[in-house]
Amino acid sequence: KAGVTQTPRYLIKTRGQQVTLSCSPISGHRSVSWYQQTPGQGLQFLFEYFSETQRNKGNFPGRFSGRQFSNSRSEMNVSTLELGDSALYLCASSLGPSSNEQFFGPGTRLTVL
């Protein structure tokens, strides 16, 4: 069974631009969570989607948004990029919102210049 895939793997953007990241969960998994990982802050929860609905959202500004499609694929969008948005963005999939095991993708490395 294929794992979680994320595209693109690397992105370089400049301040003020926007970016869209994509995540395809493991086949059969319907819940997708997004995390931001930085050396100083560790893994920070962004949001979780299930059945095309956002079930929970972390403490991030409104510039961070996401959505989920009917095939469980998910995208996250960051608008008006800031230097501090440089991070590894990780997507994790699980069977459903009550499932305790989350499986991570390889991440998208975003660099904001």
Next chain:
Amino acid sequence: GQQLNQSPQSMFIQEGEDVSMNCTSSSIFNTWLWYKQDPGEGPVLLIALYKAGELTSNGRLTAQFGITRKDSFLNISASIPSDVGIYFCAGHLGFIIQGAQKLVFGQGTRLTINP
């Protein structure tokens, strides 16, 4: 966000040595997970623990779910070069707190092995 207290933060060992790391929290979790992350990659799930007192092995890795449900440890026996990486513990609350993640992560233990 919430964090678990994971220790040690880093370890420098010789190949063949055993490794032990642990996580503690003031919160009770209903699941403990241990992940390994290689540079530039996402965390890979190593072991999942579901019951207090549970001891589970995966090859040379052994992890335990603490009796109080507030802690867990991971042991690696006879370390080899490919064990190098960052190990994360994660505790699952089992319920949703709006604005908070239900999977809470430790800060990681960076393992370095001298051949």
